[in-house]
Amino acid sequence: GAVVSQHPSWVICxxxxxxxxxxxxxxxxATTMFWYRQFPKKSLMLMATSNEGSKATYEQGxxxxxxxxxxxxxxxxxxxVTSAHPEDSSFYICSALDIFLSKKQETQYFGPGTRLLVx
Amino acid sequence: xxxxxxxxxxxVREGDSSVINCTYTDSSSTYLYWYKQEPGxxxxxxxxxxxxMDMKQDxxxxxxxxxxxxxxxxxxxxxxxxxxxxxxxxxxxxxGTALIFGxxxxxxxxx
Numbered sequence: 066g067a068v069v070s071q072h073p074s075w076v077i078c079x080x081x082x083x084x085x086x087x088x089x090x091x092x093x094x095a096t097t098m099f100w101y102r103q104f105p106k107k108s109l110m111l112m113a114t115s116n117e118g119s120k121a122t123y124e125q126g127x128x129x130x131x132x133x134x135x136x137x138x139x140x141x142x143x144x145x146v147t148s149a150h151p152e153d154s155s156f157y158i159c160s161a162l163d164i165f166l167s168k169k170q171e172t173q174y175f176g177p178g179t180r181l182l183v184x
Numbered sequence: 185x186x187x188x189x190x191x192x193x194x195x196v197r198e199g200d201s202s203v204i205n206c207t208y209t210d211s212s213s214t215y216l217y218w219y220k221q222e223p224g225x226x227x228x229x230x231x232x233x234x235x236x237m238d239m240k241q242d243x244x245x246x247x248x249x250x251x252x253x254x255x256x257x258x259x260x261x262x263x264x265x266x267x268x269x270x271x272x273x274x275x276x277x278x279x280g281t282a283l284i285f286g287x288x289x290x291x292x293x294x295x
Binding site: 071097099101106107108109110111114158160162173175176177178180 | 188192219224225226227228229272280282283284285286287288
């Protein structure tokens, strides 16, 4: 089956540093990837839609200059948390759509998530 | 606006059936999903149902959809300890779009 990987799986960083999280589709191509954020005991909230070769679309309330998204190829999207602060600590999950199957409901594949802790 | 509501906790004994309920507000939702998340892990798609269906069964899982009441349920038959996890209900307006998730129901199965 389709696999989406995320790297790193967890990261601890100091306040003020930037952290890059990668989301890769391993055996399929994805023109669209989604980035979600999950707080403890909370739902997943969509942060942005990442489109290959174009600018990401951010949800209301998500700072695009703080959460930089780059989708430079059909298999890779990156989320960079710039100048991270403790309130950015969260579980970040990406999902990817298979471009050949994008009109089928089961073709959004989720990555395993990246746990970020900002000290 | 769009909103998906779930009860937060459910506790059952091994071998019993579990029923997790979900309500949604967007009547234009076309696809409704159930995902499972084990501790520290990502999301696993369990099953989904198209809005013109009333029921879908897949082995131990039964999904019931009441579109009039915007109510979705997931029944797990013969619940096992390995079923202990958080279960998320999610909706989307069309295939290939971002999902709107509920807060998740923590299922605890005791032996």
